Amino acid sequence: MAASSKWQGAMAASAKGKATRPRVYARLRPMFGRDAGQPELFTVVDGTSLDYRKEETSDISRFTFDKVFGMDSKQEEVFTTIGEVALSSLRQGFNSTILAYGQTGSGKTFSMEGAKDKDTGRYTQPGLIPRLFEQIFIKFRSDETIKSFEMSLQFIELYNEQLQDLLGKRKVVDVSMDPSGGYQCKDAVRHVCKDALDAQRVYEQGCAMRATASTKMNEASSRSHALLQISVNWTEQKGKSFGVVNLVDLAGSEGLKKSGAEGQNAKEGIKINLSLCKLALTVKCLAEGATHIPYRESKLTMMLAKGLGGSNMLHIILALSNSREQVHPLIASDGL
Numbered sequence: 001m002a003a004s005s006k007w008q009g010a011m012a013a014s015a016k017g018k019a020t021r022p023r024v025y026a027r028l029r030p031m032f033g034r035d036a037g038q039p040e041l042f043t044v045v046d047g048t049s050l051d052y053r054k055e056e057t058s059d060i061s062r063f064t065f066d067k068v069f070g071m072d073s074k075q076e077e078v079f080t081t082i083g084e085v086a087l088s089s090l091r092q093g094f095n096s097t098i099l100a101y102g103q104t105g106s107g108k109t110f111s112m113e114g115a116k117d118k119d120t121g122r123y124t125q126p127g128l129i130p131r132l133f134e135q136i137f138i139k140f141r142s143d144e145t146i147k148s149f150e151m152s153l154q155f156i157e158l159y160n161e162q163l164q165d166l167l168g169k170r171k172v173v174d175v176s177m178d179p180s181g182g183y184q185c186k187d188a189v190r191h192v193c194k195d196a197l198d199a200q201r202v203y204e205q206g207c208a209m210r211a212t213a214s215t216k217m218n219e220a221s222s223r224s225h226a227l228l229q230i231s232v233n234w235t236e237q238k239g240k241s242f243g244v245v246n247l248v249d250l251a252g253s254e255g256l257k258k259s260g261a262e263g264q265n266a267k268e269g270i271k272i273n274l275s276l277c278k279l280a281l282t283v284k285c286l287a288e289g290a291t292h293i294p295y296r297e298s299k300l301t302m303m304l305a306k307g308l309g310g311s312n313m314l315h316i317i318l319a320l321s322n323s324r325e326q327v328h329p330l331i332a333s334d335g336l
């Protein structure tokens, strides 16, 4: 296996300092279910590197990241490393995009949203989204230099290369160029949140709308990309300002053959791979400081354009599991 995926290539290229370098993190989920007791595919070497070994007899490949979160990592730690950075960028008027990429079942939703108690519906291990909701209100309310602020949400699903408004009864919406030369989804509902609880309630309503289809890989495998956009507008002494945080739970990166998808599912799979491919290309161009960034080539990248490029910061969480049944995201991202 080549010791570099596209994401890794992006890291290396941008280390030359041409653009705000995307930060790439790996998070290994604990072993349970069918993985329990299996030899580990990944071994954490230190805080920034991982060794990958396909079989006990195969060669070891080493991968380096900005940070590696091991199997026992805590949600707080992920928030401190990624969420707090996005929060402080937001306060300074910069945009951020946090992406979770990986196979179905590798822990994307766990990192982005968290785990809930089945009976009470309450978070037992809240992830980045609920923590950001809370911390945004805490930060902006407690800052005496801020005269007023408004936090709002848009929640859109990209399914079959079609954008559907999760806060607007799945209405099909489109993304278009806005007057500032960026992109916006102006027909989608933007819910102004009065507090973190309100944001959480709206987010959960949107989640209930998400499309899932069963594949052999996972009963409720997510076949769509979920794009949550938190916008904050505020007024302070020096005037008005705003910032955006995009939180993206990408569809599973598994290959079609592996998930046994046929018919409608296979069609979805092709579209999922297409948008992931364009996303990888965009990240690569950003990292290399290319003059032309191909945002227009897919709806996913157009939607994220506001939080990418320039001084805006991209955080990629590569969710990994030790499951041997899966085509590994490191390999899958090579093939993107």
Ligand SMILES: Nc1ncnc2c1ncn2[C@@H]1O[C@H](COP(=O)(O)OP(=O)(O)O)[C@@H](O)[C@H]1O
Residues within 6 Å of the ligand: 028, 029, 030, 071, 102, 103, 104, 105, 106, 107, 108, 109, 110, 111, 114, 115, 319
């Ligand atoms: N770091 C972790 N610690 C504990 N449980 C985890 C962790 N990552 C994932 N899980 C659990 O593994 C299962 C699959 O994770 P999930 O986030 O749903 O995967 P994905 O969204 O990538 O399909 C869920 O039950 C989730 O709660």
Ligand SMILES: [Mg+2]
Residues within 6 Å of the ligand: 105, 108, 109, 110, 222, 249
């Ligand atoms: Mg998920």
